[in-house]
Amino acid sequence: MENLLAFQLLDISYDIVNNTPIITIWGRDSNNKKVLLIDKSFRPYFYVLLDDKVNIDSVKEDIQKLSKTRSPIVGIEEVNMNYIGRPAKVLKITTVIPESVREYRETIANIDGVKEVLEADIRFSFRYTLDKNLYPMRWYKVKVKAIDNKFNYRVDEIYEIDSDILEDETRINVDPLENLKIMAFDIEVYNPQRTPDPSKDPIILIAIKFNYSKDPIILEAKGHDDSQLLHDFIELIRKEDPDIIVGYNQNRFDWPYIIERSKVYKIKLDIGRKADSAPNPSVFGHYSIHGRLNVDLYDFAEELQEIKFKSLDEVADYLGVMPKDKRVNIDWWLIAQYWDNMDKRSTLKQYAIDDVESTLGLAYKFLPFGAQLSIISGLPMDQVVAASVAFRLEARLMREAKKKNELMPNRIERNIETYIGAVVLKPEPGIHENVAVLDFASMYPSIMVKYNIGPDTLLKDGENCKIRNRAPEVNHEFCFDRPAFMKMVLERFLKWRSETKKAMKLYKEGSPEYNLLNERQKAIKVLANASYGYLGWGAARWYCRDCAEAITAWGRDLISNTINFAKSIGLKVYYGDTDSVFVDNDEDKINKLINWITNELEFDIKVDKVYKRIFFTEAKKRYAGLLDNGKIDIVGFEAVRGDWSDLAKEVQSNIAELILKTGDPKKAIEYIKSIIESLKKGEIPLDKLIIWKTLTKEINEYEAETPHAYAAKLMEKMGYKITPGSKVGFVIIKGPGSISKKARPYFMIKESDIDTNYYIDKQIIPSALRILSYFGITEKDLKVGTKQPSLFDFLGDSR
Structure with missing residues (x-):
């Protein structure tokens, strides 16, 4: 019987059943039941870019001859697409088994008349989300048919998709984490030789805390035998059925150690929502668990630049989750001694409990932002936190390319090509009082939008264009006759963030609605601000060194013009760095400067902070300042x-x-x-x-x-x-x-x-x-x- 299902997409994978790929979408319905949606209709494909004067029919015949019985080529279709903003002659090749795409890529690339094989490096399940425009953590509506659970999936209901999947617009501002079951865990291992060896040193404690339970759970080994502990751990996960599993550095330590200990006893670490599925290393170095999101909170902490040593206790203390002086602290190399001494074992258990309490506390701090990153980038939350910001942005760019019928370049590793960066002025040495810092809002993204910068608008020799933007100093030219792909994406980001910040004003600061929107605008900002760096990243699909060089050239020009105008109206300038200028806090002159930048240069700038007192050395990027609230900013000294x-x-x-x-x-x-x-x-x-x-x-x-x-x-x-x-x-x-x-x-x-x-x-x-x-x-x-x-x-x- 067909019915309309509202569901939240948590993760997506695929299986091969009877030589047929089946997309499996893991989620929950509006009653918080665990659901699995199956799509049997989707097939892997890729594109072949052809020479302009090639005989298409001849190439088609050559491609069809390469068809393999195990995964035959079932479609060769001429399609109209653009590549780097230019019309391209393209064939779409469809096959059956996702893994066979790699084999076809290599053989088809050698056919005469084939310029390049494109989009053959996109994972099959991710390809599905691109084509269907699906984003993890969002809510959707779809017509489905209930089917029997033939494959022993650990869910409440299984459905077969029977229509297009549409976003549920009534749930856009619903907290994506609401009612999800979160499990935090932390292991302690026996280490008589200080560095533990998983082939012989047991796990002695596993501390576990669920977000819906007040009391933590402690699983402990029997002496130095952790076999029953591992069985209990597996049973607990399957019984409680968490949607999200969090730890601190578990992708680098806890999971590899648990996996190795399970191998010692030949125990199946069967903890996924798919039967007989253990945690497996996946993209970006994280461990994937079928149907559950395994989120390593250490990946969030890595982005906290203000903390040097990112141990769990340090980060929990810094973020106010658990003060270091309020918890049990044990030097890690003494854990074996504490375990072997029955008088100290209770202290070790409290140490483990404090660790897992801190871990769950950090989850409450980090996961709201992670959920919004997932919603915006399109990467599942376990991947988005492990991925670099460039990969997060690229995941979104790939979706936008799909919508605009733009072919996606292959990702290749390139040698780093240097270019002149941002302007940094020599500061005015000394101590100065009442200094305002003016900050350009999203300067590099704004430059990209204003001057229509992108690899698709970068003019090649001999190309015609009615309106051109020439970058100062470097003289790269960008066509203004057509919108750049990056410009369209950034305009969407900037508008989205502006609308989100405007919506925040409707709610009380600190309210759930305000907090949700605040995490969203921060996630949008992170991706938008990554756009310039992305173009200069050697592994980027849309790599464009000339674009990145032009952006910094326009940035230097913008700062120089700002400083010159400030001086012309008698406003003292002390320092300038990338997208900020430090000036006397003269309100009238600052307003005049802001109005000139807004109206004449067409950029947004605002007063970001005011220092009661600040001092500069002769060196660039080295200063310390006192803010009105008593906070001290220290930049460039040993303190950071x-x-x-x-x-x-x-x-x-x-x-x-x-x-x-x-x-x-x-x-x-x-x-x-x-x-x-x-x-x-x-x-x-x-x-x-x-x-x-x-x-x-x-x-x-x-x-x-x-x-x-x-x-x-x-x-x-x-x-x-x-x-x-x-x-x-x-x-x-x-x-x-x-x-x-x-x-x-x-x-x-x-x-x-x-x-x-x-x-x-x-x-x-x-x-x-x-x-x-x-x-x-x-x-x-x-x-x-x-x-x-x-x-x-x-x-x-x-x-």
């Missing part, structure tokens, strides 16, 4: 770099705050002296002295022995698994020899081993002098302290 200890960063940040708030370097000198004294007395916690560096290659490939490479070698001798990408935390200890030879993994030493002179001379004082040297303060002043100048001795004309 990852190769200094937390103590050095903390010192520098506190110095900036002291100077900007008190106006007295004397306070900073006194502060430095107190830190030095505390360090000498052993009062500084060890974790503030750790220096974190990432290995960029194999240890034996380091020609010069750096401190972190030396520490890594010591860790390797102790049994730790060290590979490129591993973060190495080390400290410098007392004793003779070079700094490298004095580096030790931080967990190997006692606080009394610390070389305090190294931290004073090479960490504290250098980081402090990056700021204080501007005021004439020297290393001697910090160690002895005789010079006590006033801040206002250095203000000069800027007061």
Whole structure:
């Protein structure tokens, strides 16, 4: 019996049944039942781009001769399409088995008259969403027929699709996460050799927390036997049937470890909504689970630039999910000791509970944004968080290309081609008060729209065009007779974001409706702002180095014109960087500048922030400023770099705050002296002295022995698994020899081993002098302290 079904699309995959591909759409209906929709009618296809003067019938015959029995070529069709904005002679080739597309791509490419084989690198299930214009996390309506569950899918209902799938416009602003079952989990493993080995070291605890349950669940091994724990884990997932499974770094650690432990016992890790389906590595490095979204929250944390060391406890503390001083903290290399000591085992369990509570708390922070990214990009949520922003944007571009009958270029790896970037002015050194920062709204996307920039409008030699836009300096020309593909996409993004922000004003800030729209506008902004970088990305389908170079040239021209006009009306300019200018906070002159930019240059600019006090060094991209709310912005100093200890960063940040708030370097000198004294007395916690560096290659490939490479070698001798990408935390200890030879993994030493002179001379004082040297303060002043100048001795004309 046919009926109309409203459903939310969560994920999509496909199966091969009786040599026929079947699209499987995983979702839930309006009653929150788990549903599976099946489409047996869709077939894989790709395109063949032909030479202009080729005999099409001859090429068709040659293609048909290549047909294989297992997956025959069932269609060869001439189609009218554009390629890079130009009309193209194209054949559409349809076959049966998706995997056979790769084989046909290679053989057909060698036929005379074939320029290129296109769109043969698109995954079959993703191709379906492109053709049907489907976006995960959105709601749809479709006519369906209920069918029997012959294949043991773990869902409430199975339907066969019997009409076009249409978006359910009544649910556009419904929270996509509402009533979805979310499961957070975190494993603890036995590690007597510190670095655990999944072939022999068991999982001792799995902490689990569901979003609909108050109490966490702890699964524990029987001594050192985790076989029953694994069975219990599988049974719990199948029983509770979560829609989304979240963890923190589970794609890199938890799932690979669980999979290896399951292999030890020959246990089927059958936790998907498709019977006999285990987590499998998939695109973008994530693990895919049939019918469930496996979302690694670490991928969100990777994009938090303000956090250096992205451990679960650090990120949870930073985002206010769980303060570090309110939870159990155990050094990871001591876990085996805690497990073997019955008096400490309860502490270890609480540590695991705090981990999973933090994980679920981070899910509440991150998933709303992830859902909107999925809704806008078209990638399922487990993929969209693992994918780079360029892949997210490209997924959307592919949909727009399909709508516009535009052939999609193949993705190929290219050598990086450099070009001149954004303008960054040399700052006005010194301390300045009441400085406004004017920021261009989406400057690069706006340039792309205004000048119609794209690979399809970039003029080739000999091409005619009535209206041309010539980029300054680089002289690349873009045709204005037809809209660029990228322009049309960006106009849609910019309009969509504007409408979303306008709609936000209808709701109270912090309300569910406001929050949903806010996450949506942020997701749109992320994709729109990626457009310029995408064109210069070597792996982009729509790669265009000349386009990227032209955009930055127009950007430099825009900033230069802005600065020149500001000076012409007597507005003091202190600094300019990419899409921002720092000027005197003179309201009348700023309004005059904004009006001129809006009306004459036709760009949007606004006051982004106002610093009560700011100071610049002579270097570009290095300043610190005090905002009205008391917040300190620090840019370009060690405080935002990852190769200094937390103590050095903390010192520098506190110095900036002291100077900007008190106006007295004397306070900073006194502060430095107190830190030095505390360090000498052993009062500084060890974790503030750790220096974190990432290995960029194999240890034996380091020609010069750096401190972190030396520490890594010591860790390797102790049994730790060290590979490129591993973060190495080390400290410098007392004793003779070079700094490298004095580096030790931080967990190997006692606080009394610390070389305090190294931290004073090479960490504290250098980081402090990056700021204080501007005021004439020297290393001697910090160690002895005789010079006590006033801040206002250095203000000069800027007061």
